[in-house]
Amino acid sequence: MQIELVKGVNLKVLSTQKFKTVSIRINFKSLIDANEITKRALLANLLSTNSQHYPTQTDYRTALSELYGAQLSSDVSKVGKYHVLTLDLDIVDETYLNETGLFEKATEFLKSILFYPNVYDGAFHKETFQRELENLKDEYEAVYEDKQEYAGIETSRLYFDTLEQQIPSWGRLEDLTGLSQRDLYAVYQDMILNDKIDIVVLGDLEEERVKKAFVDFNFKARTVNNESLFYSINEVKDVTRKKEIQPITQAKLNLAYKTTIYYHQDHYYAGQVFNGLFGGFPHSNLFTILREQEGLAYDIASGIDSFNGVLYVQSGIESTKAIKVEKLVAEQLNSIQEGAFSEDVIFQTKALLKNALIQSEDHAESLIEKYYSFNLIDKPMISLVEWADRIDAVSKQDIIDVAKTVELKAVFLLSGE
Known part of the structure; x- marks a missing residue:
């Protein structure tokens, strides 16, 4: 309590x-x-x-x-x-x-x-x-x-x-x-x-x-601000692009997408599985196709800021490959939106997500962060079992539905001369 x-x-x-x-x-x-x-x-x-x-x-x-x-x-x-x-x-x-x-x-x-x-x-x-x-x-x-x-x-x-x-x-x-x-x-x-x-x-x-x-610290009472924690950008914001030139050998292509994935809200669990399929794990589309199959990226991965509803893709590439890489990233997102993935890869992604949860229990910092994150959203902390059950309950259609809410909003290319 x-x-x-x-x-x-x-x-x-x-x-x-x-x-x-x-x-x-x-x-x-x-x-x-x-x-x-x-x-x-x-x-x-x-x-x-x-x-x-x-x-x-x-x-x-x-x-x-x-x-x-x-x-x-x-x-x-x-x-x-x-x-x-x-x-x-x-x-x-x-x-x-x-x-x-x-x-x-x-x-x-x-x-x-x-x-x-x-x-x-x-x-x-x-x-x-x-x-x-x-x-x-x-x-x-x-x-x-x-x-x-x-x-x-x-x-x-x-x-x-x-x-x-x-x-x-x-x-x-x-x-x-x-x-x-x-x-x-x-x-x-x-x-x-x-x-x-x-x-x-x-x-x-x-x-x-x-x-x-x-x-004994004798903190003074204060007024508590109850403004909603979550942040979302303006719905009508168009895609913004920027290219910057620096004397580097490996270019960085980063993309940012607006999503409906917020911490332990309606689309959170489906969003975690979607991200695992898209670019969050070594078996994901971005890693296996762009890095291993096509050889277009030295490294590439996706991740979600679930307090701001934004999904990031970060990659290290050759400057001359930027257009092709962005096109292939879009194709991988589109393939998930169209349901072009198997039940086996869903099972594998869920297993990795649950394994990460179990491992987090071995670190004091992770347990404190878990409690505080639930405190921030004003919800009671759920057990590891319940969290895993909610991941297991995610269906293929849930993944497709949440993928369809993902919209590209920003592209930044840091390129060599």
């Missing part, structure tokens, strides 16, 4: 003896604001670097070492219409140590970095701020060097019809210009006071013990 600590701040304890660790995740969720995305990305980096109580990185690492090598990390992500800043802390289950109260010490550490950031006189510590600003600039430049990731970002910019959705979850370089320590502290204050907060703790712990630790 989910515990409401105060309005807008919830705690969930996922009790299990499966792991030798205890995982703590705190998610801060707010509606995406194009002016705040980059700032929140920088803030995430600052929070996981130092604090008033641990002003240097050495102090920080020492504190984690004293928690028996605890691992702290931060991240940002976009989930439909929302931006989520995440703090993760993983500690050893004290059952395996000659130690008591390790969980409480870990939550005290989290409390200190959340409520006592490295801030003085209403501004983040200058040297820390500048260092993390430069680090973030380096990360943006690294994205340009990763041509597949760069092509993915450019494809999203073509596909989406709002700036909020076009900007990556980690922001963009131009937004760092003119950003000050005081600006970032204002973003921090807004997050602490106004974001919807979900705390998930996974491990062999009693609920009351966990609740007691987090009640």
Whole structure:
């Protein structure tokens, strides 16, 4: 059962003896604001670097070492219409140590970095701020060097019809210009006071013990935004195309399609099977025909963002083959829409999907993400058995029907000279 600590701040304890660790995740969720995305990305980096109580990185690492090598990390992500800043802390289950109260010490550490950031006189510590600003600039430049990731970002910019959705979850370089320590502290204050907060703790712990630790955080009540999570582009948006020339040897052809496939909604399970047939697995049409049979792609695959209802195809090809590759991708989609696939390949795809589900149960992070994803869509989490049953229930006609809703909306080609 989910515990409401105060309005807008919830705690969930996922009790299990499966792991030798205890995982703590705190998610801060707010509606995406194009002016705040980059700032929140920088803030995430600052929070996981130092604090008033641990002003240097050495102090920080020492504190984690004293928690028996605890691992702290931060991240940002976009989930439909929302931006989520995440703090993760993983500690050893004290059952395996000659130690008591390790969980409480870990939550005290989290409390200190959340409520006592490295801030003085209403501004983040200058040297820390500048260092993390430069680090973030380096990360943006690294994205340009990763041509597949760069092509993915450019494809999203073509596909989406709002700036909020076009900007990556980690922001963009131009937004760092003119950003000050005081600006970032204002973003921090807004997050602490106004974001919807979900705390998930996974491990062999009693609920009351966990609740007691987090009640002590004294989060303030906040107004909860109930706007729908899912995002969909404008129905009348035409196909947009862009070609960019760079001195590269392997071209990147990316396509983005509008779909009706949303997380655990009506077409979700059929959509997962469709994607597995189309380009999601090694036996899929895109892989076997374009890569193995025709030799047109060094790599090619499809994947679904089920919070934005978009299907992506990413490929590495020769620049001169782009027109032919796009034509063959369209033909593979059309073949599924026409039902040109066997029951055997449906069975194989379902087996791979169910196997991936089973494997996900062996990872604490996957279990936390599964719970939080259901929490985001305001539905109770279903069991592994029920999930597998829903995959098994998908018929050939269901796959054809969902394939017919897939519409090409954006094509980006990153080509050599």
